[in-house]
Amino acid sequence: GGSMQFLMHGANFLKHRGGYLNTGIWSDKAMKAASYYGEVYEVASSKADHFSYIPKEDTFMVKPDTDYIYMTSNNTVHGTQWQTFPHVDVPLFCDMSSDFLSRPVAVTNFDFIYAGVQKNVGPAGVVVGIIKDSLLKHVREGLPDMLSYRTFADHDSTYNTPPVFCIYFVNRVAHWLEEQGGLTAIEARNAKKAALLYDCIDGSDGFYRGHATKDSRSVMNVTFNLPTPELEAKFVAEATARDLIGIKGHRSLGGCRASIYNAVTEEACQALADFMNEFKKKQ
Missing domain, CATH: 3.40.640.10 (Type I PLP-dependent aspartate aminotransferase-like (Major domain))
Known part of the structure; x- marks a missing residue:
């Protein structure tokens, strides 16, 4: 491996x-x-x-x-x-x-x-x-x-x-990658998916805080924190109830992480962004 x-x-x-x-x-x-x-x-x-x-x-x-x-x-x-x-x-x-x-x-x-x-x-x-x-x-x-x-x-x-x-x-x-239009098309698709989540983070007035500096952000793994660990736990639990699973951050870092590899659809990223906006409004 x-x-x-x-x-x-x-x-x-x-x-x-x-x-x-x-x-x-x-x-x-x-x-x-x-x-x-x-x-x-x-x-x-x-x-x-x-x-x-x-x-x-x-x-x-x-x-x-x-x-x-x-x-x-x-x-x-x-x-x-x-x-x-x-x-x-x-x-x-x-x-x-x-x-x-x-x-x-x-x-x-x-x-x-x-x-x-x-x-x-x-x-x-x-x-x-x-x-x-x-x-x-x-x-x-x-x-x-x-x-x-x-x-x-x-x-x-x-x-x-x-x-x-x-x-x-x-x-x-x-x-399958060739059928999607090759790597240039996949790159554009992945950038669009990531932008849905980073735009949500950047537009949250600090409620969501990205871990990575903006010029180093990953298109594959979107990492972020909420104001408190308690809110993060609540966020993960409610996301899971919406079938948005695997949002908990890596054990060494904590916080939250959305891994949006090639197989993840734009619709899934939009669903997560919608949930993030709804969750913020309820707090």
Whole structure:
């Protein structure tokens, strides 16, 4: 799964030091897992501000002999997302698990992309990996076969028996995406869905407070708080009664979170926005 990549990217490519753009708990976990193989450090981080923003490129501090820079494109827990991707002079790795195929991406700007498919593309148990042939030449020697990316590249991803049904499901979703008009159309659809909720938050006179700064807001995960924890609990309970489920925020952050991945409809987002407006008026 995706979490295995936290270890594998370091096992394969961490030889001197690895740099991390630490924007949430998943990049934090990846950095800690990779440290098993060598030195890791933060190129930039928003941890001190509760991961509420995406760092600007002019704040990056890249050390000499950095093997790669690792980033997470979308941060599910804190509701932040890279609006544009950085340009760096060392190999760029990206965990795109939570916004993969939600928008067009210039794949060639990255040296390694991986994505657990369970948010947008299929059932849990499949990871898509996209890696440059030139990077594969630098895989660490002497790794166990199942930890080496070269093994899977050399065996057409069938070194061991793959999860066939999950892969079939990914194929069907890829066809569905084409039927919707491709990634450009999906991007526009997702932006419209997110705008329904962010407009509700911004127009609430502070009753709803977004966790992420406006220039870092995620189109996949809308995170927000109400004035008190008691009101948040009431909000979640009443939303659930309306079949608006899964609104409670991640246990590490609290508050509320609407995860509006590709499969979530515009009508569902409108229903949530309508409920948010009604709930505010009743308090």
